[in-house]
Ligand SMILES: Nc1ncnc2c1ncn2[C@@H]1O[C@H](COP(=O)(O)OP(=O)(O)OP(=O)(O)O)[C@@H](O)[C@H]1O
């Protein structure tokens with residue numbers, strides 16, 4: 129086989145992968161960078177929005193607090209609906225070019241992260257809200273009956289339990305984001321997809337070039353997915369408790 | 381507020397509660413003195429749980445007032461939290477925090493609500509868990525316990541707050557029959573310590589033997605409110621009589637069978 133003067137499909141794949149290895153690596157790095165940061169910050173946004181949506185407005189609260197809460201809830205609702213109801217590729221365009229037109233200077237990567245955050249936040253908000261709702265109402269009432277505030281109840285009792293239900297979806301979201309960053313090529317983020325497009329364009333070997341990144345995406349998702357599954361299993365395993373023998377005698 | 385209300389731990393005046401068009405509590409009036417053990421009995425749907433939940437502000441009453449130590453319980457969240465920290469509640473479904481061990485369940489509110497030290501919270505937890513016989517299980521999670529064990533932990537958790545009043549909503553109704561006795565014994569012991577308790581229960585014998593006053597509720601009204609001996613053996617109201625007849629018949633049959641067996 130002659131990899132320096134490729135003549136068939138297989139040789140071309142190896143040739144392109146080798147020729148552009150640093151660009152592919154850099155693209156991979158940017159893909160991971162955007163996906164990780166975008167997902168993590170997106171989770172925070174999702175948790176905040178999900179929690180806001182769970183807050184019940186008290187009739188006893190004063191008017192200003194009620195109006196503020198209402199407004200906040202409406203903003204959250206509109207945000208979630210808009211970002212769930214439009215394609216990420218369009219969101220990318222609008223955020224990037226919108227900010228450009230408004231004379232806000234941001235790099236494509238930053239715009240990419242911003243879009244990923246907003247997109248993830250909207251989906252996570254719904255997931256978190258579902259997770260919160262899945263926690264038995266008695267858990268809250270148990271906490272309230274001890275004088276715990278709604279906030280304390282949320283952070284110490286409800287969220288830790290909701291979190292367990294939300295983890296699989298968080299993993300899923302991260303893997304989705306890893307793949308969805310590919311749409312950010314439209315605003316010129318040089319992630320994996322754009323690298324493949326560039327490399328393929330140089331030699332008119334698009335098929336071979338995209339095959340390279342398909343393999344990269346696949347291996348990445350496959351390995352990460354297995355890893356997370358393993359982690360989940362480990363976390364789910366409840367250890368048997370140890371009887372506190374030092375208190376055995378005193379109590380019947 | 382009347383002169384009388386001022387001296388009571390909990391006083392309820394003219395309390396009504398509706399869910400939509402459905403009126404569940406109708407002009408409830410009663411007061412609880414320090415050290416009283418009040419049992420509330422009545423048929424299903426008569427509003428017993430709703431009354432207890434109103435007392436603990438888990439439900440907002442439609443009308444009427446609740447006084448705690450002579451002071452009206454305000455609707456501000458902060459004051460409600462403080463009030464709840466002094467008026468504990470034990471639920472039919474336990475409501476232990478699933479994400480915490482038995483020990484943590486008992487400590488969390490002592491540290492985070494009462495702002496006591498970890499050491500103090502730990503000591504209180506051990507003390508009350510010992511009293512209910514659950515101290516060896518401090519490392520267990522609620523899902524690893526039986527219903528009776530859970531309920532005893534729930535009682536210990538409530539006691540760790542040093543409450544002035546403890547409310548019980550059918551604490552033994554979700555338990556297997558063989559678990560009921562243990563929990564009732566714990567409650568009996570508590571009654572003897574002088575803790576003020578309001579207990580909704582279907583355990584008639586317990587109400588008769590342990591309560592200082594028994595209240596019979598029907599369709600949202602307090603129909604009768606009397607010392608247990610009076611309410612059980614000389615009920616004034618026909619509805620009370622009807623409700624109790626089954627329990628009294630059971631008792632009579634039991635006595636007769638025993639008499640036959642012995643004779
Ligand atoms: N959140 C609610 N929304 C609407 N109706 C309710 C609600 N909670 C209770 N009710 C109604 O109020 C009535 C009284 O209920 P409650 O639970 O207080 O009865 P109870 O005396 O505790 O009965 P049980 O012995 O079965 O526990 C019932 O008819 C019930 O359907």
Ligand SMILES: [Mg+2]
Pocket residue numbers: 428429430549550
């Ligand atoms: Mg009930």
